[in-house]
Amino acid sequence: MARWGMVVDLDRCTGCSGCVTACHAENNIGPAGLDQAARGRAKHWIRVERYWEGDFPDVKLKFRPVMCQQCEAAPCEPVCPTYASHRTADGLNAQVYNRCIGTRYCANACPYSVRFFDFYNPSWDKPLQLQLNPDVSLREVGVMEKCTFCVQRIRATQSRARAEGRPVHDGEIQPACVQACAPRALVFGDLDDPESEVSRLAELPRGAKLLEDLGTRPSVTYLSRQTQS
Numbered sequence: 001m002a003r004w005g006m007v008v009d010l011d012r013c014t015g016c017s018g019c020v021t022a023c024h025a026e027n028n029i030g031p032a033g034l035d036q037a038a039r040g041r042a043k044h045w046i047r048v049e050r051y052w053e054g055d056f057p058d059v060k061l062k063f064r065p066v067m068c069q070q071c072e073a074a075p076c077e078p079v080c081p082t083y084a085s086h087r088t089a090d091g092l093n094a095q096v097y098n099r100c101i102g103t104r105y106c107a108n109a110c111p112y113s114v115r116f117f118d119f120y121n122p123s124w125d126k127p128l129q130l131q132l133n134p135d136v137s138l139r140e141v142g143v144m145e146k147c148t149f150c151v152q153r154i155r156a157t158q159s160r161a162r163a164e165g166r167p168v169h170d171g172e173i174q175p176a177c178v179q180a181c182a183p184r185a186l187v188f189g190d191l192d193d194p195e196s197e198v199s200r201l202a203e204l205p206r207g208a209k210l211l212e213d214l215g216t217r218p219s220v221t222y223l224s225r226q227t228q229s
């Protein structure tokens, strides 16, 4: 059984937000519209945080993509009264939409602010509805949604490999954000495979977890920046 995880190399991230765009397209994340966005209700399963150091013209700009950290000890799971938020055997922090009753306890418990409540039904101006991904369900008003590590891609690849009688190869599964990242700042794979690229990178000395003092044991490792810019 795999244990899925990701490595984010902060040295490679250029802040282009290609990952954000790809995630919206893959996962049918609808536009918020001006009114809802103004009320802080826009949804981004992955966001690119920007930090500035110094004063113009000697400014250093840093980027940090942040998605669900798929924590092994996820604070969002035990607070869900309907088990809509739960852990899968392969280490995903899953969300069952038709079990969710919208208490939003999970969003309050998550220290990474990566869970989003659907305050409105999604809608797309024609012809944008034609680009919806049939592999991802549309979420209706009243439920929580979040990054799934593109579970639809994971399950499709596992099914294909099973049908062909072979294991899933390292690098064969790419969540949309990973696929879209031109400088390869994002690497996805099986943390239980010591030979996988993600395992190797996660063991580098410059690897760290976000808010690891909280004991959440995230499945995402950040490689700290070494270059100055």
Ligand code: SF4
Pocket: 012, 013, 014, 015, 016, 017, 018, 019, 020, 048, 063, 065, 180, 181, 182, 183, 184, 185, 186
């Ligand atoms: S696509 Fe890659 S380089 Fe661009 S913001 Fe996302 S992680 Fe950074």
